Amino acid sequence: MKALIVYVSLHHQNTERIAREMAAAIGADCKRPEEVDRDSVASYDLIGLGSGIYYSSHHRDLLNFVNGLDRLLRHKRTFIFSTSGFEELVFHQALKERLAAHGAEIVGEFKCGGWNTYGPFEMGGGLQQGRPDRMDLRNASDFALELVRSLEQGSRGRLRGGLLSEQGDEREDQLGGDPPD
Ligand SMILES: Cc1cc2nc3c(=O)[nH]c(=O)nc-3n(C[C@H](O)[C@H](O)[C@H](O)COP(=O)(O)O)c2cc1C
Numbered sequence: 001m002k003a004l005i006v007y008v009s010l011h012h013q014n015t016e017r018i019a020r021e022m023a024a025a026i027g028a029d030c031k032r033p034e035e036v037d038r039d040s041v042a043s044y045d046l047i048g049l050g051s052g053i054y055y056s057s058h059h060r061d062l063l064n065f066v067n068g069l070d071r072l073l074r075h076k077r078t079f080i081f082s083t084s085g086f087e088e089l090v091f092h093q094a095l096k097e098r099l100a101a102h103g104a105e106i107v108g109e110f111k112c113g114g115w116n117t118y119g120p121f122e123m124g125g126g127l128q129q130g131r132p133d134r135m136d137l138r139n140a141s142d143f144a145l146e147l148v149r150s151l152e153q154g155s156r157g158r159l160r161g162g163l164l165s166e167q168g169d170e171r172e173d174q175l176g177g178d179p180p181d
Pocket residue numbers: 008009010011012013014015016051052053054055056057083084085086087088113114115116117118
């Protein structure tokens with residue numbers, strides 16, 4: 001499966017680390033929007049799109065990149081990823097809507113914490129210090145591998161709901177969270 005990962009990562013290169021980890025796991029090309037040759041886009045079976053979260057959505061350069069691809073995204077399989085201070089899935093909404101408007105299929109989502117020293121968070125060294133950490137990077141590569149494996153096996157349905165929450169649970173387990181009742 002030929003895959004492309006496109007990322008914008010400006011604050012602390014948090015998302016770039018996630019993007020590169022995913023790309024290495026699945027042998028994807030890994031580029032910033034300005035490095036992507038539009039003519040090459042049709043040749044990819046899967047496109048991952050991610051950035052840090054800025055004011056509750058993906059960075060505008062990534063959103064504009066998606067708009068610029070327009071019809072090239074029709075029926076294209078895509079996945080979304082992000083790093084952020086608060087790790088909310090709702091931050092993906094604006095990018096999701098744009099992808100849907102261009103007819104893309106969203107087959108997976110990944111999010112994790114990212115070191116944030118913006119504004120008041122600078123005090124005390126910032127929010128989410130050390131993130132993404134080793135476990136985040138492993139979760140990112142596992143996510144990408146599992147996504148590609150599932151797509152190759154044709155089991156897309158399972159990915160829609162399951163993959164992200166499974167990874168969240170795994171992190172809780174490894175951090176020694178309370179066992180389920
Ligand atoms: C200008 C600015 C705005 C941000 N807005 C949010 C936000 O709305 N919600 C959030 O959870 N994190 C926010 N963050 C934190 C970033 O999403 C987080 O640090 C992210 O990992 C940065 O990714 P990057 O290093 O790849 O750019 C913001 C950071 C900056 C610099």
